[in-house]
Amino acid sequence: MSGIVTYGAYVPRLRLPLRMISEGQPGAKQGRGKSGERSVCNWDEDVITMGVEAARDCLSGGVQDIDSVWLSSTTAPFADRQNSGVIMGALNLGESLGSQDIGGSQRAGTTALINALNMSGEAKKLVIASENRHVRAGSPHELRFGDGAAAFTTGNHDVIAEFLGCASRTMDFVDHFRASGEQDDYFWEERWIRDEGAMKIVPQTIEIALAKAGLSADEIDHAILPSPVPRLRERIAKAAGLKEEAIAPALEGTVGDTGCAHPLLMLAATLEKASPGETILVVSFGQGCDALLLRTTDALAGYAPATGVTGTVAARREISDYAKYLSFAGLIERELGMRAEGDNKTALTQAYRRRDLLHGLVGGECSACGTRQLPRTRYCINPNCRELDTQEPFCFADIPARIVTWSADHLSFNPDPPSHYGLIEFEDGGRMFANFAEVVPGQIDVGTRMRMAFRIKDFDRKRNFRRYFWKAVPEMAPSEETRDQPHG
Amino acid sequence: MAKGIKDKVAIIGMGCSKFGERWDQDTEDLIVEAFTECIADAGIDTGQIDAAWLATAKDELHSGKGGLPLSFALRLPNIAVTRVENFCASGSEALRGAAYAVASGACDIALALGVEKLKDTGYGGLPEASRGVLNSMWWANYSAPGAFAQLASAYRAKHGIDADELKRAMAHVSVKSHQNGSRNPKAHLRNIITEDTVLNAPMIAEPLGVFDCCGVSDGAACAIVTTPEIARALGKNDPVTIKALQISVSNGLESGFNTWDGSYFHTARIASKRAYEEAGVTNPRQEISLAEVHDCFSITELVTMEDLFLSEEGQSWRDYLDGFYDSDGGLPCQIDGGLKCFGHPIGASGLRMVYEMYLQLQERAGPRQVSNPTLGLTHNLGGAPHQNVCSVAIIGR
Numbered sequence: 001m002s003g004i005v006t007y008g009a010y011v012p013r014l015r016l017p018l019r020m021i022s023e024g025q026p027g028a029k030q031g032r033g034k035s036g037e038r039s040v041c042n043w044d045e046d047v048i049t050m051g052v053e054a055a056r057d058c059l060s061g062g063v064q065d066i067d068s069v070w071l072s073s074t075t076a077p078f079a080d081r082q083n084s085g086v087i088m089g090a091l092n093l094g095e096s097l098g099s100q101d102i103g104g105s106q107r108a109g110t111t112a113l114i115n116a117l118n119m120s121g122e123a124k125k126l127v128i129a130s131e132n133r134h135v136r137a138g139s140p141h142e143l144r145f146g147d148g149a150a151a152f153t154t155g156n157h158d159v160i161a162e163f164l165g166c167a168s169r170t171m172d173f174v175d176h177f178r179a180s181g182e183q184d185d186y187f188w189e190e191r192w193i194r195d196e197g198a199m200k201i202v203p204q205t206i207e208i209a210l211a212k213a214g215l216s217a218d219e220i221d222h223a224i225l226p227s228p229v230p231r232l233r234e235r236i237a238k239a240a241g242l243k244e245e246a247i248a249p250a251l252e253g254t255v256g257d258t259g260c261a262h263p264l265l266m267l268a269a270t271l272e273k274a275s276p277g278e279t280i281l282v283v284s285f286g287q288g289c290d291a292l293l294l295r296t297t298d299a300l301a302g303y304a305p306a307t308g309v310t311g312t313v314a315a316r317r318e319i320s321d322y323a324k325y326l327s328f329a330g331l332i333e334r335e336l337g338m339r340a341e342g343d344n345k346t347a348l349t350q351a352y353r354r355r356d357l358l359h360g361l362v363g364g365e366c367s368a369c370g371t372r373q374l375p376r377t378r379y380c381i382n383p384n385c386r387e388l389d390t391q392e393p394f395c396f397a398d399i400p401a402r403i404v405t406w407s408a409d410h411l412s413f414n415p416d417p418p419s420h421y422g423l424i425e426f427e428d429g430g431r432m433f434a435n436f437a438e439v440v441p442g443q444i445d446v447g448t449r450m451r452m453a454f455r456i457k458d459f460d461r462k463r464n465f466r467r468y469f470w471k472a473v474p475e476m477a478p479s480e481e482t483r484d485q486p487h488g
Numbered sequence: 489m490a491k492g493i494k495d496k497v498a499i500i501g502m503g504c505s506k507f508g509e510r511w512d513q514d515t516e517d518l519i520v521e522a523f524t525e526c527i528a529d530a531g532i533d534t535g536q537i538d539a540a541w542l543a544t545a546k547d548e549l550h551s552g553k554g555g556l557p558l559s560f561a562l563r564l565p566n567i568a569v570t571r572v573e574n575f576c577a578s579g580s581e582a583l584r585g586a587a588y589a590v591a592s593g594a595c596d597i598a599l600a601l602g603v604e605k606l607k608d609t610g611y612g613g614l615p616e617a618s619r620g621v622l623n624s625m626w627w628a629n630y631s632a633p634g635a636f637a638q639l640a641s642a643y644r645a646k647h648g649i650d651a652d653e654l655k656r657a658m659a660h661v662s663v664k665s666h667q668n669g670s671r672n673p674k675a676h677l678r679n680i681i682t683e684d685t686v687l688n689a690p691m692i693a694e695p696l697g698v699f700d701c702c703g704v705s706d707g708a709a710c711a712i713v714t715t716p717e718i719a720r721a722l723g724k725n726d727p728v729t730i731k732a733l734q735i736s737v738s739n740g741l742e743s744g745f746n747t748w749d750g751s752y753f754h755t756a757r758i759a760s761k762r763a764y765e766e767a768g769v770t771n772p773r774q775e776i777s778l779a780e781v782h783d784c785f786s787i788t789e790l791v792t793m794e795d796l797f798l799s800e801e802g803q804s805w806r807d808y809l810d811g812f813y814d815s816d817g818g819l820p821c822q823i824d825g826g827l828k829c830f831g832h833p834i835g836a837s838g839l840r841m842v843y844e845m846y847l848q849l850q851e852r853a854g855p856r857q858v859s860n861p862t863l864g865l866t867h868n869l870g871g872a873p874h875q876n877v878c879s880v881a882i883i884g885r
Contacts, residue, residue: 121519347621358625373744375626381744405642405750405873409634409693411613418694421628422638423874425746433743433874435628446645457625469626 002120003159004152004294008057009048009268009309011039011148011319013438013476016325018143018253024322031143036253038146040134040319043415044329044437044456047076048083049164050149051130052090052454056398058126058151059091059173060306064155067123068098070116072108072260075132076101077466079180081291086468087128088358092395106226106286107168108260113282114292116154117163124155131259134183141185144230146256150264150309154366160303161271161280161294167209169334173197175228178335190229198228201289203239209291209466215243220293221278223437224248224266226285227257238434242281260284267294269309276300315439315476340413343461346467356393361452361470363430364391372430386417399426401450401472408441424450424472437471449475492766496591498719498727499711499883501530504843507707507831508676514609515605517562522708522836530712531722537712538595539568543582543602544835545575546615547869558601575870576784577735578602579709579838580879584733586713596718601710602840604833613704614834633693633701635872636785640695642750643791647802655695657805658786659686659749662699664814665783665822667827672847676703676831686786700786705831709839711846728849729864731882732766735757741876752854755878756795756867763880764797769863773798777861778848779819780841782869783826792867793821796880820858838879841866845883 021031041050051071069091071084078086079452084099102112109129115124130149135141154163175193176185187193202225210217223246225233235245248270250257256267263284270280280294307315319325326332356362357375364376369385376391406422413419420436435453436444450472457469503526513521527534534586542558551580552638555569572581579602586598609615614632644654663683681699689697719727736759742748760772769775777797783789793804798819799812807813815819824830824844827837845864847853863884870877 043706054575128595225745244732257514338609339616342616342618344624346625349530350621351625354625356620371745377740381740383741383745393705403641405638406695407634407637408691409637410690411692412629412631416627418633419629421630421634422641423743429746431746433628433630446641458629 001159001162002117002156003154003162003186004271005062005124005155005157005159006058006061006153006303006305007268007271008054008060008305009149009265009307010053010149010397011310011312012041012045012050014042014319015316016040016319020322020325021142028138030138034143037054037318038143038256039148040325040328041147044436045130045132046456047073047130047455048086048133049456050147051087051128051151053090053147054130054151055087055128057155057305057307057312061303062352063124063153065123066093066097066189069093069126070100070102070128071110072102072112072127072129073107073131073181074103074108074178074260075134084128086359089355090468091291092360092362092397107284107288107290109264110282110284110290110292111168111237113152113154114166114168114290115263117292120154120156120163122156127152127154129261131261133259134329136184137326144257146251146258148255148265149261150260150268151366152264158299159297160300161296164295165209165213165291166290166292167205168211168288168290169201169205171201173201174287175285178410184201194229194232198226198232198285199235199239201227202236202283202285205289206240206283209281209293213293214291215279218243220246220281222246222248222270222274224263224270224278224280225283226263226283228285230420234389242299265309272308272310273298274300292421324416333344336377337413343460345391345463346460346465351467358469359449360395361397362393362395365394366390367392372426372428374432376428396426396430397452397470399428399430401426401452401474403446403448403450404431405446406436406444420444434470434472436473438473443487444474451475489535489762489765493587493591493733494731494766494768495716495729496633497587497713497730498724499713499730499846500715500719500722500724500727501526501532501733502710502843502846503711504674504709504840506674506702507833509607510706511607513706515557516520516561518605518706518708519558519601519603522603523562523709526710526712532597532712535565536597537564537567537576537599538597539586540564540599540601540769542569542571543578543583543600543838544571544604545573545578545743545836546606546617547605570759574877576782576834577830577838577868577870577877578734579840580836580868581838583711583839583842583881584735586711586749587730587733589628590647590715594617597712597714599712600839601708601711602631602836602838603708604835605706605717605789606833626773631693631698632872633764633785635874636751636788637693637696638874639791640787646749646751646862649805651695654805655687656683657808658700659683661783661786661806662686662790662828662882665828668815668823669810670826671826672830675829676705677714677825677829682698683697688745696785696787702827703785703829703831705712705833707831707833707836707840709843711839711842712759726885728846728883731884732763732882734762734766735877735879736762737877738875744862748871752791753795753869753876753878755876756869756880758793758881759878759880760796760867763882767882769861769882772796775818775863776819776865777822777863778858779821779865779867780826780844781867782826782837783822783828784832785871788869789822789826796865796867800814815856823853823856823858838866838868841868842881842883850884
């Protein structure tokens with residue numbers, strides 16, 4: 001039986017209240033009187049880092065036997081460097097796996113999931129969809145879009161949702177496009193997208209998928225539908241004969257539309273509240289349409305990811321102001337100061353030699369004395385051991401840590417000052433002088449519990465490269481809310 | 489332990505430039521300013537110097553790396569010049585090179601000179617430095633104040649000290665140094681400040697405000713060393729001698745092994761024990777007449793007094809508030825203003841500290857002279873609390 005084995009999700013903690021958009025653009029109508037918010041990447045988050053977090057959530061139960069990692073995105077940071085390969089390194093899954101990046105359409109997420117489900121074998125596939133949506137300030141999409149990621153493993157055993165079938169149609173209906181190397185989408189008229197596009201393409205595809213699976217529309221318990229223009233889900237549902245109550249919530253007003261990741265993020269949210277034996281329809285729209293059908297199994301009742309959609313949506317913090325969002329999103333050019341002038345050229349030779357440390361946060365555990373240490377070195381760090389070449393690789397990424405020393409630095413360059421960093425100590429040994437992320441000033445002290453997160457460490461603005469490493473993030477209860485602070 | 493160099497090396501001349509924002513002076517000018525004072529004090533000719541050590545940490549100066557800048561500036565007679573670099577402890581490293589050369593008998597007379605030209609960057613604070621190809625990929629991005637501020641967080645947590653109380657003790661460290669610096673014509677900062685000024689200053693790296701941070705200065709300092717026998721032959725009958733000169737270097741334990749709590753300097757405790765042993769000091773709080781320590785930040789000075797065993801662990805903040813380290817206290821510290829006010833031209837600082845001891849021991853320190861000093865301690869630190877180079881020297885007569 002082919003199906004979904006596990007799922008996970010990640011939404012950035014930072015949220016942009018929609019009212020800030022109108023407050024930030026005097027005279028603009030965008031967002032005026034709007035309640036709700038959307039997710040926005042922090043300055044050190046992108047498709048890769050969100051994908052890593054979603055995948056960690058998806059693998060939080062200790063998934064084994066993955067033979068391939070796929071990343072779907074239309075906003076991945078690298079056009080020619082495998083983004084899924086970076087994620088794989090951060091997940092420390094080993095190097096004997098296949099991988100691929102899938103993009104080019106808002107269907108990239110569902111297409112990957114369909115392909116993975118169609119290819120199900122003994123080993124599992126890890127399918128990640130992640131999107132960091134770039135919109136111009138003042139664009140109507142600024143209100144509707146959001147950033148986020150979802151991840152699934154597919155396979156033949158222990159499935160929580162069985163794959164019932166799918167249908168795909170492809171036609172070059174250009175509701176919007178973005179040329180290679182460009183950041184911004186160019187959209188055509190919404191009425192045309194709605195009437196000539198979505199309403200003619202989507203219901204028909206759903207019909208084909210239902211027919212292939214031998215299901216009728218009213219048997220669908222959860223319908224995950226696209227809405228390339230606002231308020232389209234009800235129309236599509238009606239046209240396709242779906243029950244109105246089956247329409248899955250679209251995370252509007254909390255996350256926003258996360259592009260090709262959105263059908264998968266909505267699927268993760270749906271699985272979180274679905275009961276065994278329910279039928280789920282997942283549809284996406286983009287130069288055609290994908291529709292796939294799933295039925296939850298009894299195994300769903302015993303499964304929950306560590307955080308899930310509810311958890312990651314609840315772990316939120318309002319951004320302090322619209323200008324900060326603009327600077328994080330690269331929409332305004334800020335003065336960075338002379339301290340940001342240093343050359344952040346990355347020695348790719350060195351990065352490759354120590355890729356297990358830099359991407360996997362792999363240090364060592366001494367086979368002679370058991371001391372854990374980061375990084376892994378030739379001689380053991382324990383002064384009572386000092387054995388040579390006794391350290392076995394040990395991954396610290398999922399080990400909880402606590403702060404030993406810290407400061408909030410207003411001097412060194414950081415896109416979101418003050419820069420918090422300090423010495424952290426991992427449970428059962430090992431230390432690291434780490435940059436912190438997601439710290440609200442005044443929230444941390446010696447002893448604060450931290451978890452590690454894969455983030456952008458530095459940008460090389462000269463060569464348009466970015467390097468990643470692990471930062472320490474304060475552990476946050478799922479329901480805990482914090483307030484962001486303006487730059488002091 | 490090896491026998492060490494106690495009383496095997498005499499200092500026969502020292503010089504120090506004025507420290508500060510020397511906008512109108514090149515590195516060459518700073519070198520010459522310190523050297524001309526030093527060579528006149530020694531009463532020898534440049535041609536009598538057998539070898540030289542140059543300490544400079546940040547800038548590659550006008551001739552590039554190596555010993556050339558010193559040899560060029562002083563037109564040295566083609567003697568060996570070795571450039572040493574050990575972060576902010578570079579000046580002590582240069583003195584160590586020269587002293588060891590004399591103690592070994594390889595040289596009769598040797599020169600140690602430290603210089604730094606920091607004010608050519610266009611911004612305040614230390615110049616941004618390369619941290620190496622691998623380090624920059626995984627080690628936290630940090631600044632010097634941010635690294636040293638970490639001490640305060642751990643010291644506070646360990647000893648259960650109220651944040652405001654510790655901040656006040658730290659403020660006293662700076663108030664005292666400004667008081668002392670005001671009496672030193674060569675000091676970078678000579679203004680007298682109040683505790684309120686320190687407490688209300690803009691934050692640099694919590695809890696360090698601007699007045700918890702030392703001056704970033706241009707400057708040079710140097711020493712000429714020889715054997716006590718040659719010193720006496722040169723007419724220096726009761727020369728100042730080196731009693732101990734120890735350097736301890738971190739090996740990664742602090743930041744990698746779960747034993748260090750972040751509230752003290754692991755290396756300083758080792759270097760000071762070794763120095764006391766080399767000098768034969770058994771009760772430092774009683775025997776040391778005065779100290780010049782590496783007060784790059786107020787909290788550094790505060791915890792260092794415990795690492796030098798001059799204050800009880802967890803008590804130095806009380807000693808500061810009690811005035812024990814004031815100019816009229818039990819053990820005057822930073823009598824010349826310290827890094828805080830004399831200034832901190834990286835490569836010169838270790839030698840500047842010895843310069844002050846040299847003057848004090850000869851009762852040549854003018855209005856800031858302490859009465860009857862016999863042993864002076866210098867503590868010169870390079871790096872950051874979690875990984876550093878620590879030098880402790882004891883100078884006496």
